[in-house]
Amino acid sequence: MTLLAMWANLQEKGITRTISIIANRMFDFHFDFKYKTDTHNRISLEDLTVTGENKEHGSFYQPTMALSFNRLLAAIPLPPESVLVDFGCGKGRVLLLAALRGIKKAVGIEFSPELCEIARNNVRIVEQATGASLNISVIEGDVTHYEIEDDQNVFFLFNPFDDVVLEAVVKNIQQSLRSKPREIAIIYYNPVHSHILDNSFLPRNSYIIGGEEYMLYVSC
Secondary structure, three states: OOHHHHHHHHHHHHHHHHHHHHHHHHHHHHHHHHHOOOOOOOEOHHHOOOOOOOHHHEOOEOOOOHHHHHHHHHHOOOOOOOEEEEEOOOOOHHHHHHHHOOOOEEEEEEOOHHHHHHHHHHHHHHHHHHOOOOOEEEEEOOHHHOOOOOOOOEEEEOOOEOHHHHHHHHHHHHHHHHHOOOOOEEEEEOOOOHHHHHOOOEEEEEEEEOOEEEEEEEOO
16 A cells, blocks of 8 residues: 555544555455465556446456455355355455355456456466365456346445446346345445445445445345
């Protein structure tokens, strides 16, 4: 974290949350150092090859903080036999963290081919490092076109796109629930457009973990 970013965090979030964020950043570097993966660094869309009608609605790549996400998974109630979908999975850090903490299966949807390849390589690296076969899939494509499968019941969003795409994703989740009613959990990290989910799902709780904000939604 640069001094400028640190000062901005201090002004916006206060000293306690800023210290937590710094600790998270240090743990992130430790994660990549431990496994020899590449999951850090913010990347602008302009530096990626992205095609499709929703490029203008996408956001930059920024990894989810590993320490706070691990603590979140330990704190929230998840549906049994959890199968996680990360909409805008980037380099796959959330997929790896979820699988390493026992999530049955993790699926990432990402519209940047470069990020998809990095994510798949990260999965291979962690599998080699741990000697475990991780049930992780990385799918290159537009999240608005992704057909949600009946067993998928945990959905993760790190403010990866604007309200236009988020509304389409919410409709897809609702359609999936009409076809196959089931218990679900939606984890919204940095919930900028939370009003869209408020209108469609039941807000269960808000969490500040490691200086980061998450909203948990469940089916009504």
